[in-house]
Amino acid sequence: MSLNVPTMAELAARGETAEVLFWVGCAGSFDERAKKVTKAVAKLLNQAGVSFAVLGAEESCTGDPARRAGNEFLFQMQALQNIEILNGYSVQKIVAACPHCFNTLKNEYPQLGGTYEVFHHSQFIEQLLRDGRLRVEGGSFKGKRIVFHDPCYLGRANGEYEAPRVLLAQLDAEIHEMKRSKKNGLCCGAGGAQIFKEPESGDAEIHHVRAEEALATGADIIAVACPFCKLMLTDGVTHHGKEGQVQVLDIAEAIATANDL
Amino acid sequence: MISSLVFVALLAAGITGFTLQVRRLRRGLALARPSGRHDRRKERWAIMTRVAMGQSQMEPRRLAALMHFIVYVGFVLINIEVLEIILDGILGTHRLFRAPLGGLYDVLMSFFEVLGALVIIAIVVFLVRRLRLGPKRLNHPDLTGWPQKDALNILVIEVVLMLALLLMNASEFAAVNQGLNSANQQTPWLISGLFQPLFEGWRVSNLEVFTQSMWWLHFVGILAFLNYLPRSKHFHIILAFPNVWYSKLTPRGQIPAMESVTTEIKSMLDPSFVTDPNAAPPARFGAKDVHDLHFANLLNAYSCTECGRCTSECPANQTGKKLSPRRIMMATRDRVEEVLTGGQGAETRSLLDDWISREELWACTTCNACVEACPLNIDPMDIIMQMRQYLVMEESAAPSTVNVAMGNIENNAAPWAYPQADRGNWINS
Structure with a gap:
C-alpha cells in the first residue's frame, strides 16, 4: 500500500489544509527501527481516511532532550521557532508518535504561546477505533503472548495507561502485564537525554533490567509506545540473546500488521 | 503549688525552645526564592485534605500504610489528653475532665488506651522492619549514621510516651483499688487493666509515687519530643501538611519555563520586541x-x-x-x-x-x-x-556526548547528525 503523506507546505501551496498534523519526531524520521513505526502510523491514518499532513523538512526537534539536559535556552529557541511554524499553519490538532514530543507539545508549548489539541498516537488510533473509522483484524496475533511496557512520558507524566492497552486488546492475543507496570513501570533508561550519553557507572544497565522483566513474562512480543523505548528494549532483548525469538513492536506496528498494512 | 510552678516553668521552657527552633527553620526556608505556588487555593486545600490528612498515597505499601495510619491517628487523638494534662498541671487539679464528662470519660480513656496499645504494636513492627526484616530502603547506605539513629530515637521516644501513659493509668487504678474492699473495686480501663498484675503487692504510697513519675515522664517526654522534632526528619509530622499544600499543580510532565530566557530569545528573534527597562537583571x-x-x-x-x-x-x-x-x-x-x-x-x-x-x-x-x-x-x-x-x-x-547532541539540535534540528532537509525522506523510502 503506497503512502499518501503530504506536507503542510504542499497543502498550503494548493490552498488546502489538513485536519491533523502528524508530528513524526527525530527518531521516527531517522532511525530505521522507529521509521517503521512512523510508516505504520501513516498507513493507519490513511486507512481511516484521516486528513493529515506532516511538516517534513520544516519539522524540528521539539527541544525535549535539550530541556531535560538543562539547556533551557536551546529548548526555548526550538520551541519558539516551532510554535511560529505551527501557528503559521494554524495547526489545531497534533498527533505525535513519540511520548516525549507529545508531552512537550502538549504540556510545555502552551507556556510559550503554542496551544494545540495534542494526542499520542495510541490515543488517536484508539479514538479512530471508537469512532468506527478504523477496525482491527486481530487474526495474525492469535495465540501470541504480548506484554506492554509503559513509556514514562505517556504513563506517569501524562496518566495515559489505557489507550495502548485498549489497542492491544483488539489483537486477539494473550495480554500480559509485567510485575511493575502502569504507574509503577520501570523506565527503559532513555529519558532525560540519557539515550544521547553514556550511562553513569553502576552495576547494571536499566534497559537490560527492563528487558529481563519483560522476557520473564514469557512474552513473544514486547509492545512499546515510544521510539526510544523501542531502541532500548530491542537492545535489551539482544543482550539477553532473545533477538530471534522475541519481537519489540510499537502498538502502531502491531495494529498495522494485524490489518495487513 | 510548688509542682504547679515547676510545671508552668517547664511548659514555658519547652514552648520557648520549640518556638526558637521553628523561627530558625523559617529562616532556613526563607533562603529560597518564592515558589509562586499561591494560586488555585481551593485545589491546594483539597489536595492537602486528601493527601496529607487522608494519607491517600500511602496505599501501595499496605503494611507500612496501615501501621503509619495507626501511629498518625493514635498520636493526633491521644494528644487531646494532653490538654487535660496541661490544665491539671497548671491548676494543680487531678483529671479535671473526669467529673464533667462522667461515664463518657471512662469510654474515652479506654479508647485512648486501645489506640496507645495499637501505636506500640505498630512501632514494634516498624522497629523490626528497620532493624531486621524490612525492605532494603530502610537499611540503605543513605541512612548510615545519624539518619538511622534519628529514626530509632523517634521510635523509642514514641514507645516511651505511650508506655508512660498506660502505666500511669494502671498504677493509679491499682492504688485506688487497694483502698477499697472487694465489693467496691473499680473496673479499670481496657488496656491498663491488663497491667494490674504488675502492681500486685505494691504499697499505696509507692503506687502514688510511680503514678506521679509516669505523669511527669509523659509530660516532660512530650516537651522533649517537641524540641527534638525540628532537628529531626520527624518534623515531617507537622510540615507534611503545608508541604502538600505547596504541591506542584501544573502537569507532571511540564518543566517550568524560565521567563528570563524567553525574554532574551524574543528580543533576539523579534526586532519589534521591547524589553521592560524596569525588569530585574536575570538571576x-x-x-x-x-x-x-x-x-x-x-x-x-x-x-x-x-x-x-x-x-x-x-x-x-x-x-x-x-x-x-x-x-x-x-x-x-x-x-x-x-x-x-x-x-x-x-x-x-x-x-x-x-x-x-x-x-x-x-x-x-x-x-x-x-x-x-x-x-x-x-x-x-x-x-x-x-x-x-x-x-x-x-x-x-554537560557530559561531552550531551554537548554533541545539543550541537546537533542547534545545527540540524535533531539530536542526531542527520540533515533537517531529510526529515521527510521516510515517506518515499
Missing part, C-alpha cells in the same frame, strides 16, 4: 545552591521523613548508580542547616559538588518514578533539573 540560571531553589523545594527537604520509597523506585539507583532521590532531599536539607549554622562552610561550600555530585545529577532519566512514589508529593526531580540547568547554562558543564 542565576538554575540552581547551584539552596538559595537558588524555590520555597517548595526546601519545604520538601524538611518534610521528607526519609522513607526511601523514591529511591527504591529509581531506575538509576536500582542499577547501582550513585543517584538516590532521597539523598537529594537529605542533602538539600543538610545544606540549609549548614548555611543556618553559619561559619566558613556556609560561604565556601555549596549544594552542588559539596553535597550533591554531578555524577548523581546526570544519572537521572527524568522518569518521574520518585515523584510518583512519594506519599507527600515531594519532587526530587525538580531539584535535579534546576541543578542541571545551572551546570549547562552557567558552566557549560
